[in-house]
């Protein structure tokens with residue numbers, strides 16, 4: 001596997017050319033986008049796309065997003081494109097917004113897992129843009145993690161999951177948003193958000209006031225009919241519990257105490273204020289040995305929390321904690337996407353304390 005270091009702002013053309021050639025030749029290249037790392041293949045080559053499913057161990061029923069680099073490509077991938085798609089593209093592309101549209105006849109079946117639709121997005125990350133331009137084909141790319149694992153926000157995460165299974169990585173450092181794109185289904189009469197993400201629902205509502213949000217949390221056997229909506233997703237190895245409600249801080253604190261009393265190593269995925277609280281009290285002696293804290297930033301800094309969330313889950317796993325405890329970050333703005341990822345990472349294990 002080639003590890004190609006690139007400047008995230010101005011990627012070196014030599015590295016981009018190597019990666020683009022691999023894509024054109026039917027290989028697999030992981031690359032940074034502004035949301036998470038993608039695992040890319042030529043979006044017009046069904047054999048290359050089949051390789052993505054194998055490398056990720058992803059079920060054949062879960063469709064993949066096609067990444068493009070200019071709006072004209074939309075009409076080569078989709079048909080019956082509603083005008084609102086172009087309005088939204090003008091406002092939010094390049095950026096973390098994916099449209100589900102009716103699929104054009106020549107687009108390979110397996111990028112869409114056999115569905116009559118196609119998901120399309122134009123990423124803004126300079127490395128993704130350079131790769132798309134050099135490869136000169138749409139690039140099929142799911143998040144570059146093994147199925148059900150937390151998404152990859154750095155090249156190190158990609159290597160953890162996919163070393164030996166892919167041809168190359170463009171290493172452009174940590175991604176900036178850290179959560180995946182918002183998936184918006186424009187094939188229904190009324191547009192539906194299927195996955196909250198980097199473009200917040202509040203911003204989309206300006207354009208589509210009647211839009212609905214339909215996030216579902218399905219068991220593995222139900223998920224076949226509704227791709228990407230499985231409850232278990234983004235899950236760390238350690239058992240994750242998320243605390244919500246007005247009494248969530250105290251509940252997290254009490255749970256930490258109980259797990260410590262039972263001799264377990266506790267990982268805390270919390271904002272800086274909680275870390276300050278722990279440092280000033282009884283846990284001080286325990287910090288590092290029995291309690292490992294991953295600090296996500298200031299409690300009102302949802303950008304920082306989003307950027308660090310998946311890294312935090314993976315970093316705490318690497319410290320071999322027995323359990324991970326986390327707090328809810330609200331539902332406003334990026335809070336909606338954070339809540340969705342936490343709920344799935346915890347497989348529904350939420351404790352509400354009023």
Ligand code: TXA
Nearest residue numbers: 035037038063064100117118119142143180181227228
């Ligand atoms: O930010 C992102 O979207 C990242 C970067 C790499 O672009 N990609 C990503 O891909 O998150 P993935 O495969 O991990 O998630 C794509 C989501 C899945 O929930 C999938 O089920 C949904 O989009 N999806 C893709 N095609 C679809 C379709 N035709 N209809 C409904 N949902 C679709």
Ligand code: MG
Nearest residue numbers: 142143144151
């Ligand atoms: Mg994914």
